[in-house]
Ligand code: SF4
C-alpha cells in the first residue's frame with residue numbers, strides 16, 4: 001500500500017506580515033486575531049504552497065538554520081496542525 | 097537618509113485615509129479645515145480602489161477612514177467593500193450626524209469594522225451644539241443608536257473646550273450611565289485648523305486645564321477607568337504627574353525621556369490626504385511624500401528622506417533647545433507631538449510648547465493632588 005502524503009496550503013484570506021528582522025505575524029481580518037511567527041515559523045508558512053510536504057519543509061529548515069533539534073519535524077507538524085485548526089491553512093491528502 | 101536604528105516595521109500596519117475633504121458641518125475647532133490637510137479635490141473612487149490593492153500587497157492590516165466627514169461620500173459603501181476585498185479591517189472617525197440605519201447595517205455586514213468613533217461634546221444639545229451647530233447633538237446620538245442596533249463598537253470622543261469644561265461630570269453621566277457606553281475617550285480642542293482662528297473662544301486656559309485635569313482624573317477613578325485619553329487634559333495629567341513624581345523621587349530618567357520621542361507613529365503608520373497625497377500623519381499634512389498611484393507606498397515607507405528624518409526626530413536631545421535649557425523635567429520629558437509643535441511654531445523638530453509642563457506650571461497651572 002502506498003503511503004499518504006499531506007500537502008498544506010495557505011488560506012489566501014490570511015495576511016502574512018513580516019515585521020522586524022525575520023519575525024512575522026499572521027493576521028485574520030475577519031476576527032482581528034494576530035498569530036506570531038518566529039523565523040522558522042515564517043519560513044514554514046512561505047513553504048505551505050500545496051506542493052511541499054512537511055518532510056521537505058523540515059529538510060529545508062535543517063539546511064537553513066543551524067542547531068535545528070532532532071524533534072524539528074514533529075514540531076513543524078504540530079505547528080502546522082495548529083494553523084489548520086485555526087483555519088489559516090487547508091490540507092490536501094494525496095496518495096501517490 | 098537611512099532609516100533610524102529603532103524598530104521601523106517593514107511596511108505600515110495602519111494607514112489613515114482622509115477619504116473626503118467634504119463635511120456637512122463646520123465645527124469651530126475643526127482640525128481639518130483651514131489646515132494643510134484641506135485638499136483641493138477628492139480622489140475618485142477608482143484611484144482609492146487601486147490603492148487598496150497596493151495596501152493589500154504591503155500587508156496593511158487596518159485603515160482608519162476620516163475626512164472631513166467620511167459619510168459625506170455617497171460611494172462610501174463601495175470604498176468599504178474595496179477595503180474588505182483587500183483583507184483589511186477598518187475604523188471610521190465621524191461626527192455621527194449622517195449615520196443611517198442602512199449605513200450601519202452595511203458596516204455590520206462586512207464583519208470588519210473595528211469601531212466607529214463619534215464625537216459627542218456635551219450632555220445636552222445646548223452644550224454639544226455650541227461649536228458644532230444646531231441639531232447636531234440629536235443627529236449624532238441617533239447615529240450612535242443605529243451603530244449600536246447593529247452591534248458595531250462605538251468609540252465616543254469628547255473634545256474638551258471652554259463651553260463644556262464645566263460640564264464634564266454630566267457628560268460622563270450621560271455617556272456611561274444614560275447611554276450605557278462601556279467607555280469614552282477625551283482630548284482637547286487644539287491649535288489646529290479652524291481652531292487657530294477661534295483660540296480665545298475655544299481653547300482651554302491654564303485655569304481651565306487645571307480644572308479639567310482634576311475633574312477627569314476623579315471621574316476616571318469613580319468610573320473604574322472607563323475614561324481614557326491619548327491627548328488633552330487627562331493624558332497630560334497622567335504624563336505630567338509621572339514626570340513630577342520622577343523629579344521628586346530623584347529618578348535618573350523615564351523611558352523615552354530626554355529627547356524628542358513624543359511620537360512613535362511613524363514606525364507603524366502613515367496617512368493619505370483626500371487628494372491622494374501621502375503624508376506622515378494627517379496632522380502633518382504639509383510634508384508631502386508622494387502621490388498614490390504614482391509613487392509606490394513601499395518605496396516611500398522605506399526610503400523617503402523626509403520620513404526617515406522624521407523617524408530620527410526621537411534622537412534629538414532636548415538639551416539642544418534653548419526652550420528647555422535648565423528645565424528640571426528634561427530627563428523625563430519627551431517633547432510631545434510634532435504636529436502640535438508645527439502648528440504652534442512652524443517646526444516639527446522642536447518640543448511642543450503647548451505640552452510643556454514647565455510652562456504650564458510657570459503660568460499658574462497645577463497638577464491634580466490625587467495622582468501625585
Ligand atoms: S471637526 Fe469633523 S465634523 Fe466638525 S467640521 Fe471638522 S471634519 Fe466636520
Ligand code: SF4
Nearest residue numbers: 420423429452453454
Ligand atoms: S522645558 Fe518643557 S518641553 Fe522642555 S524639557 Fe522642560 S517640560 Fe519638557
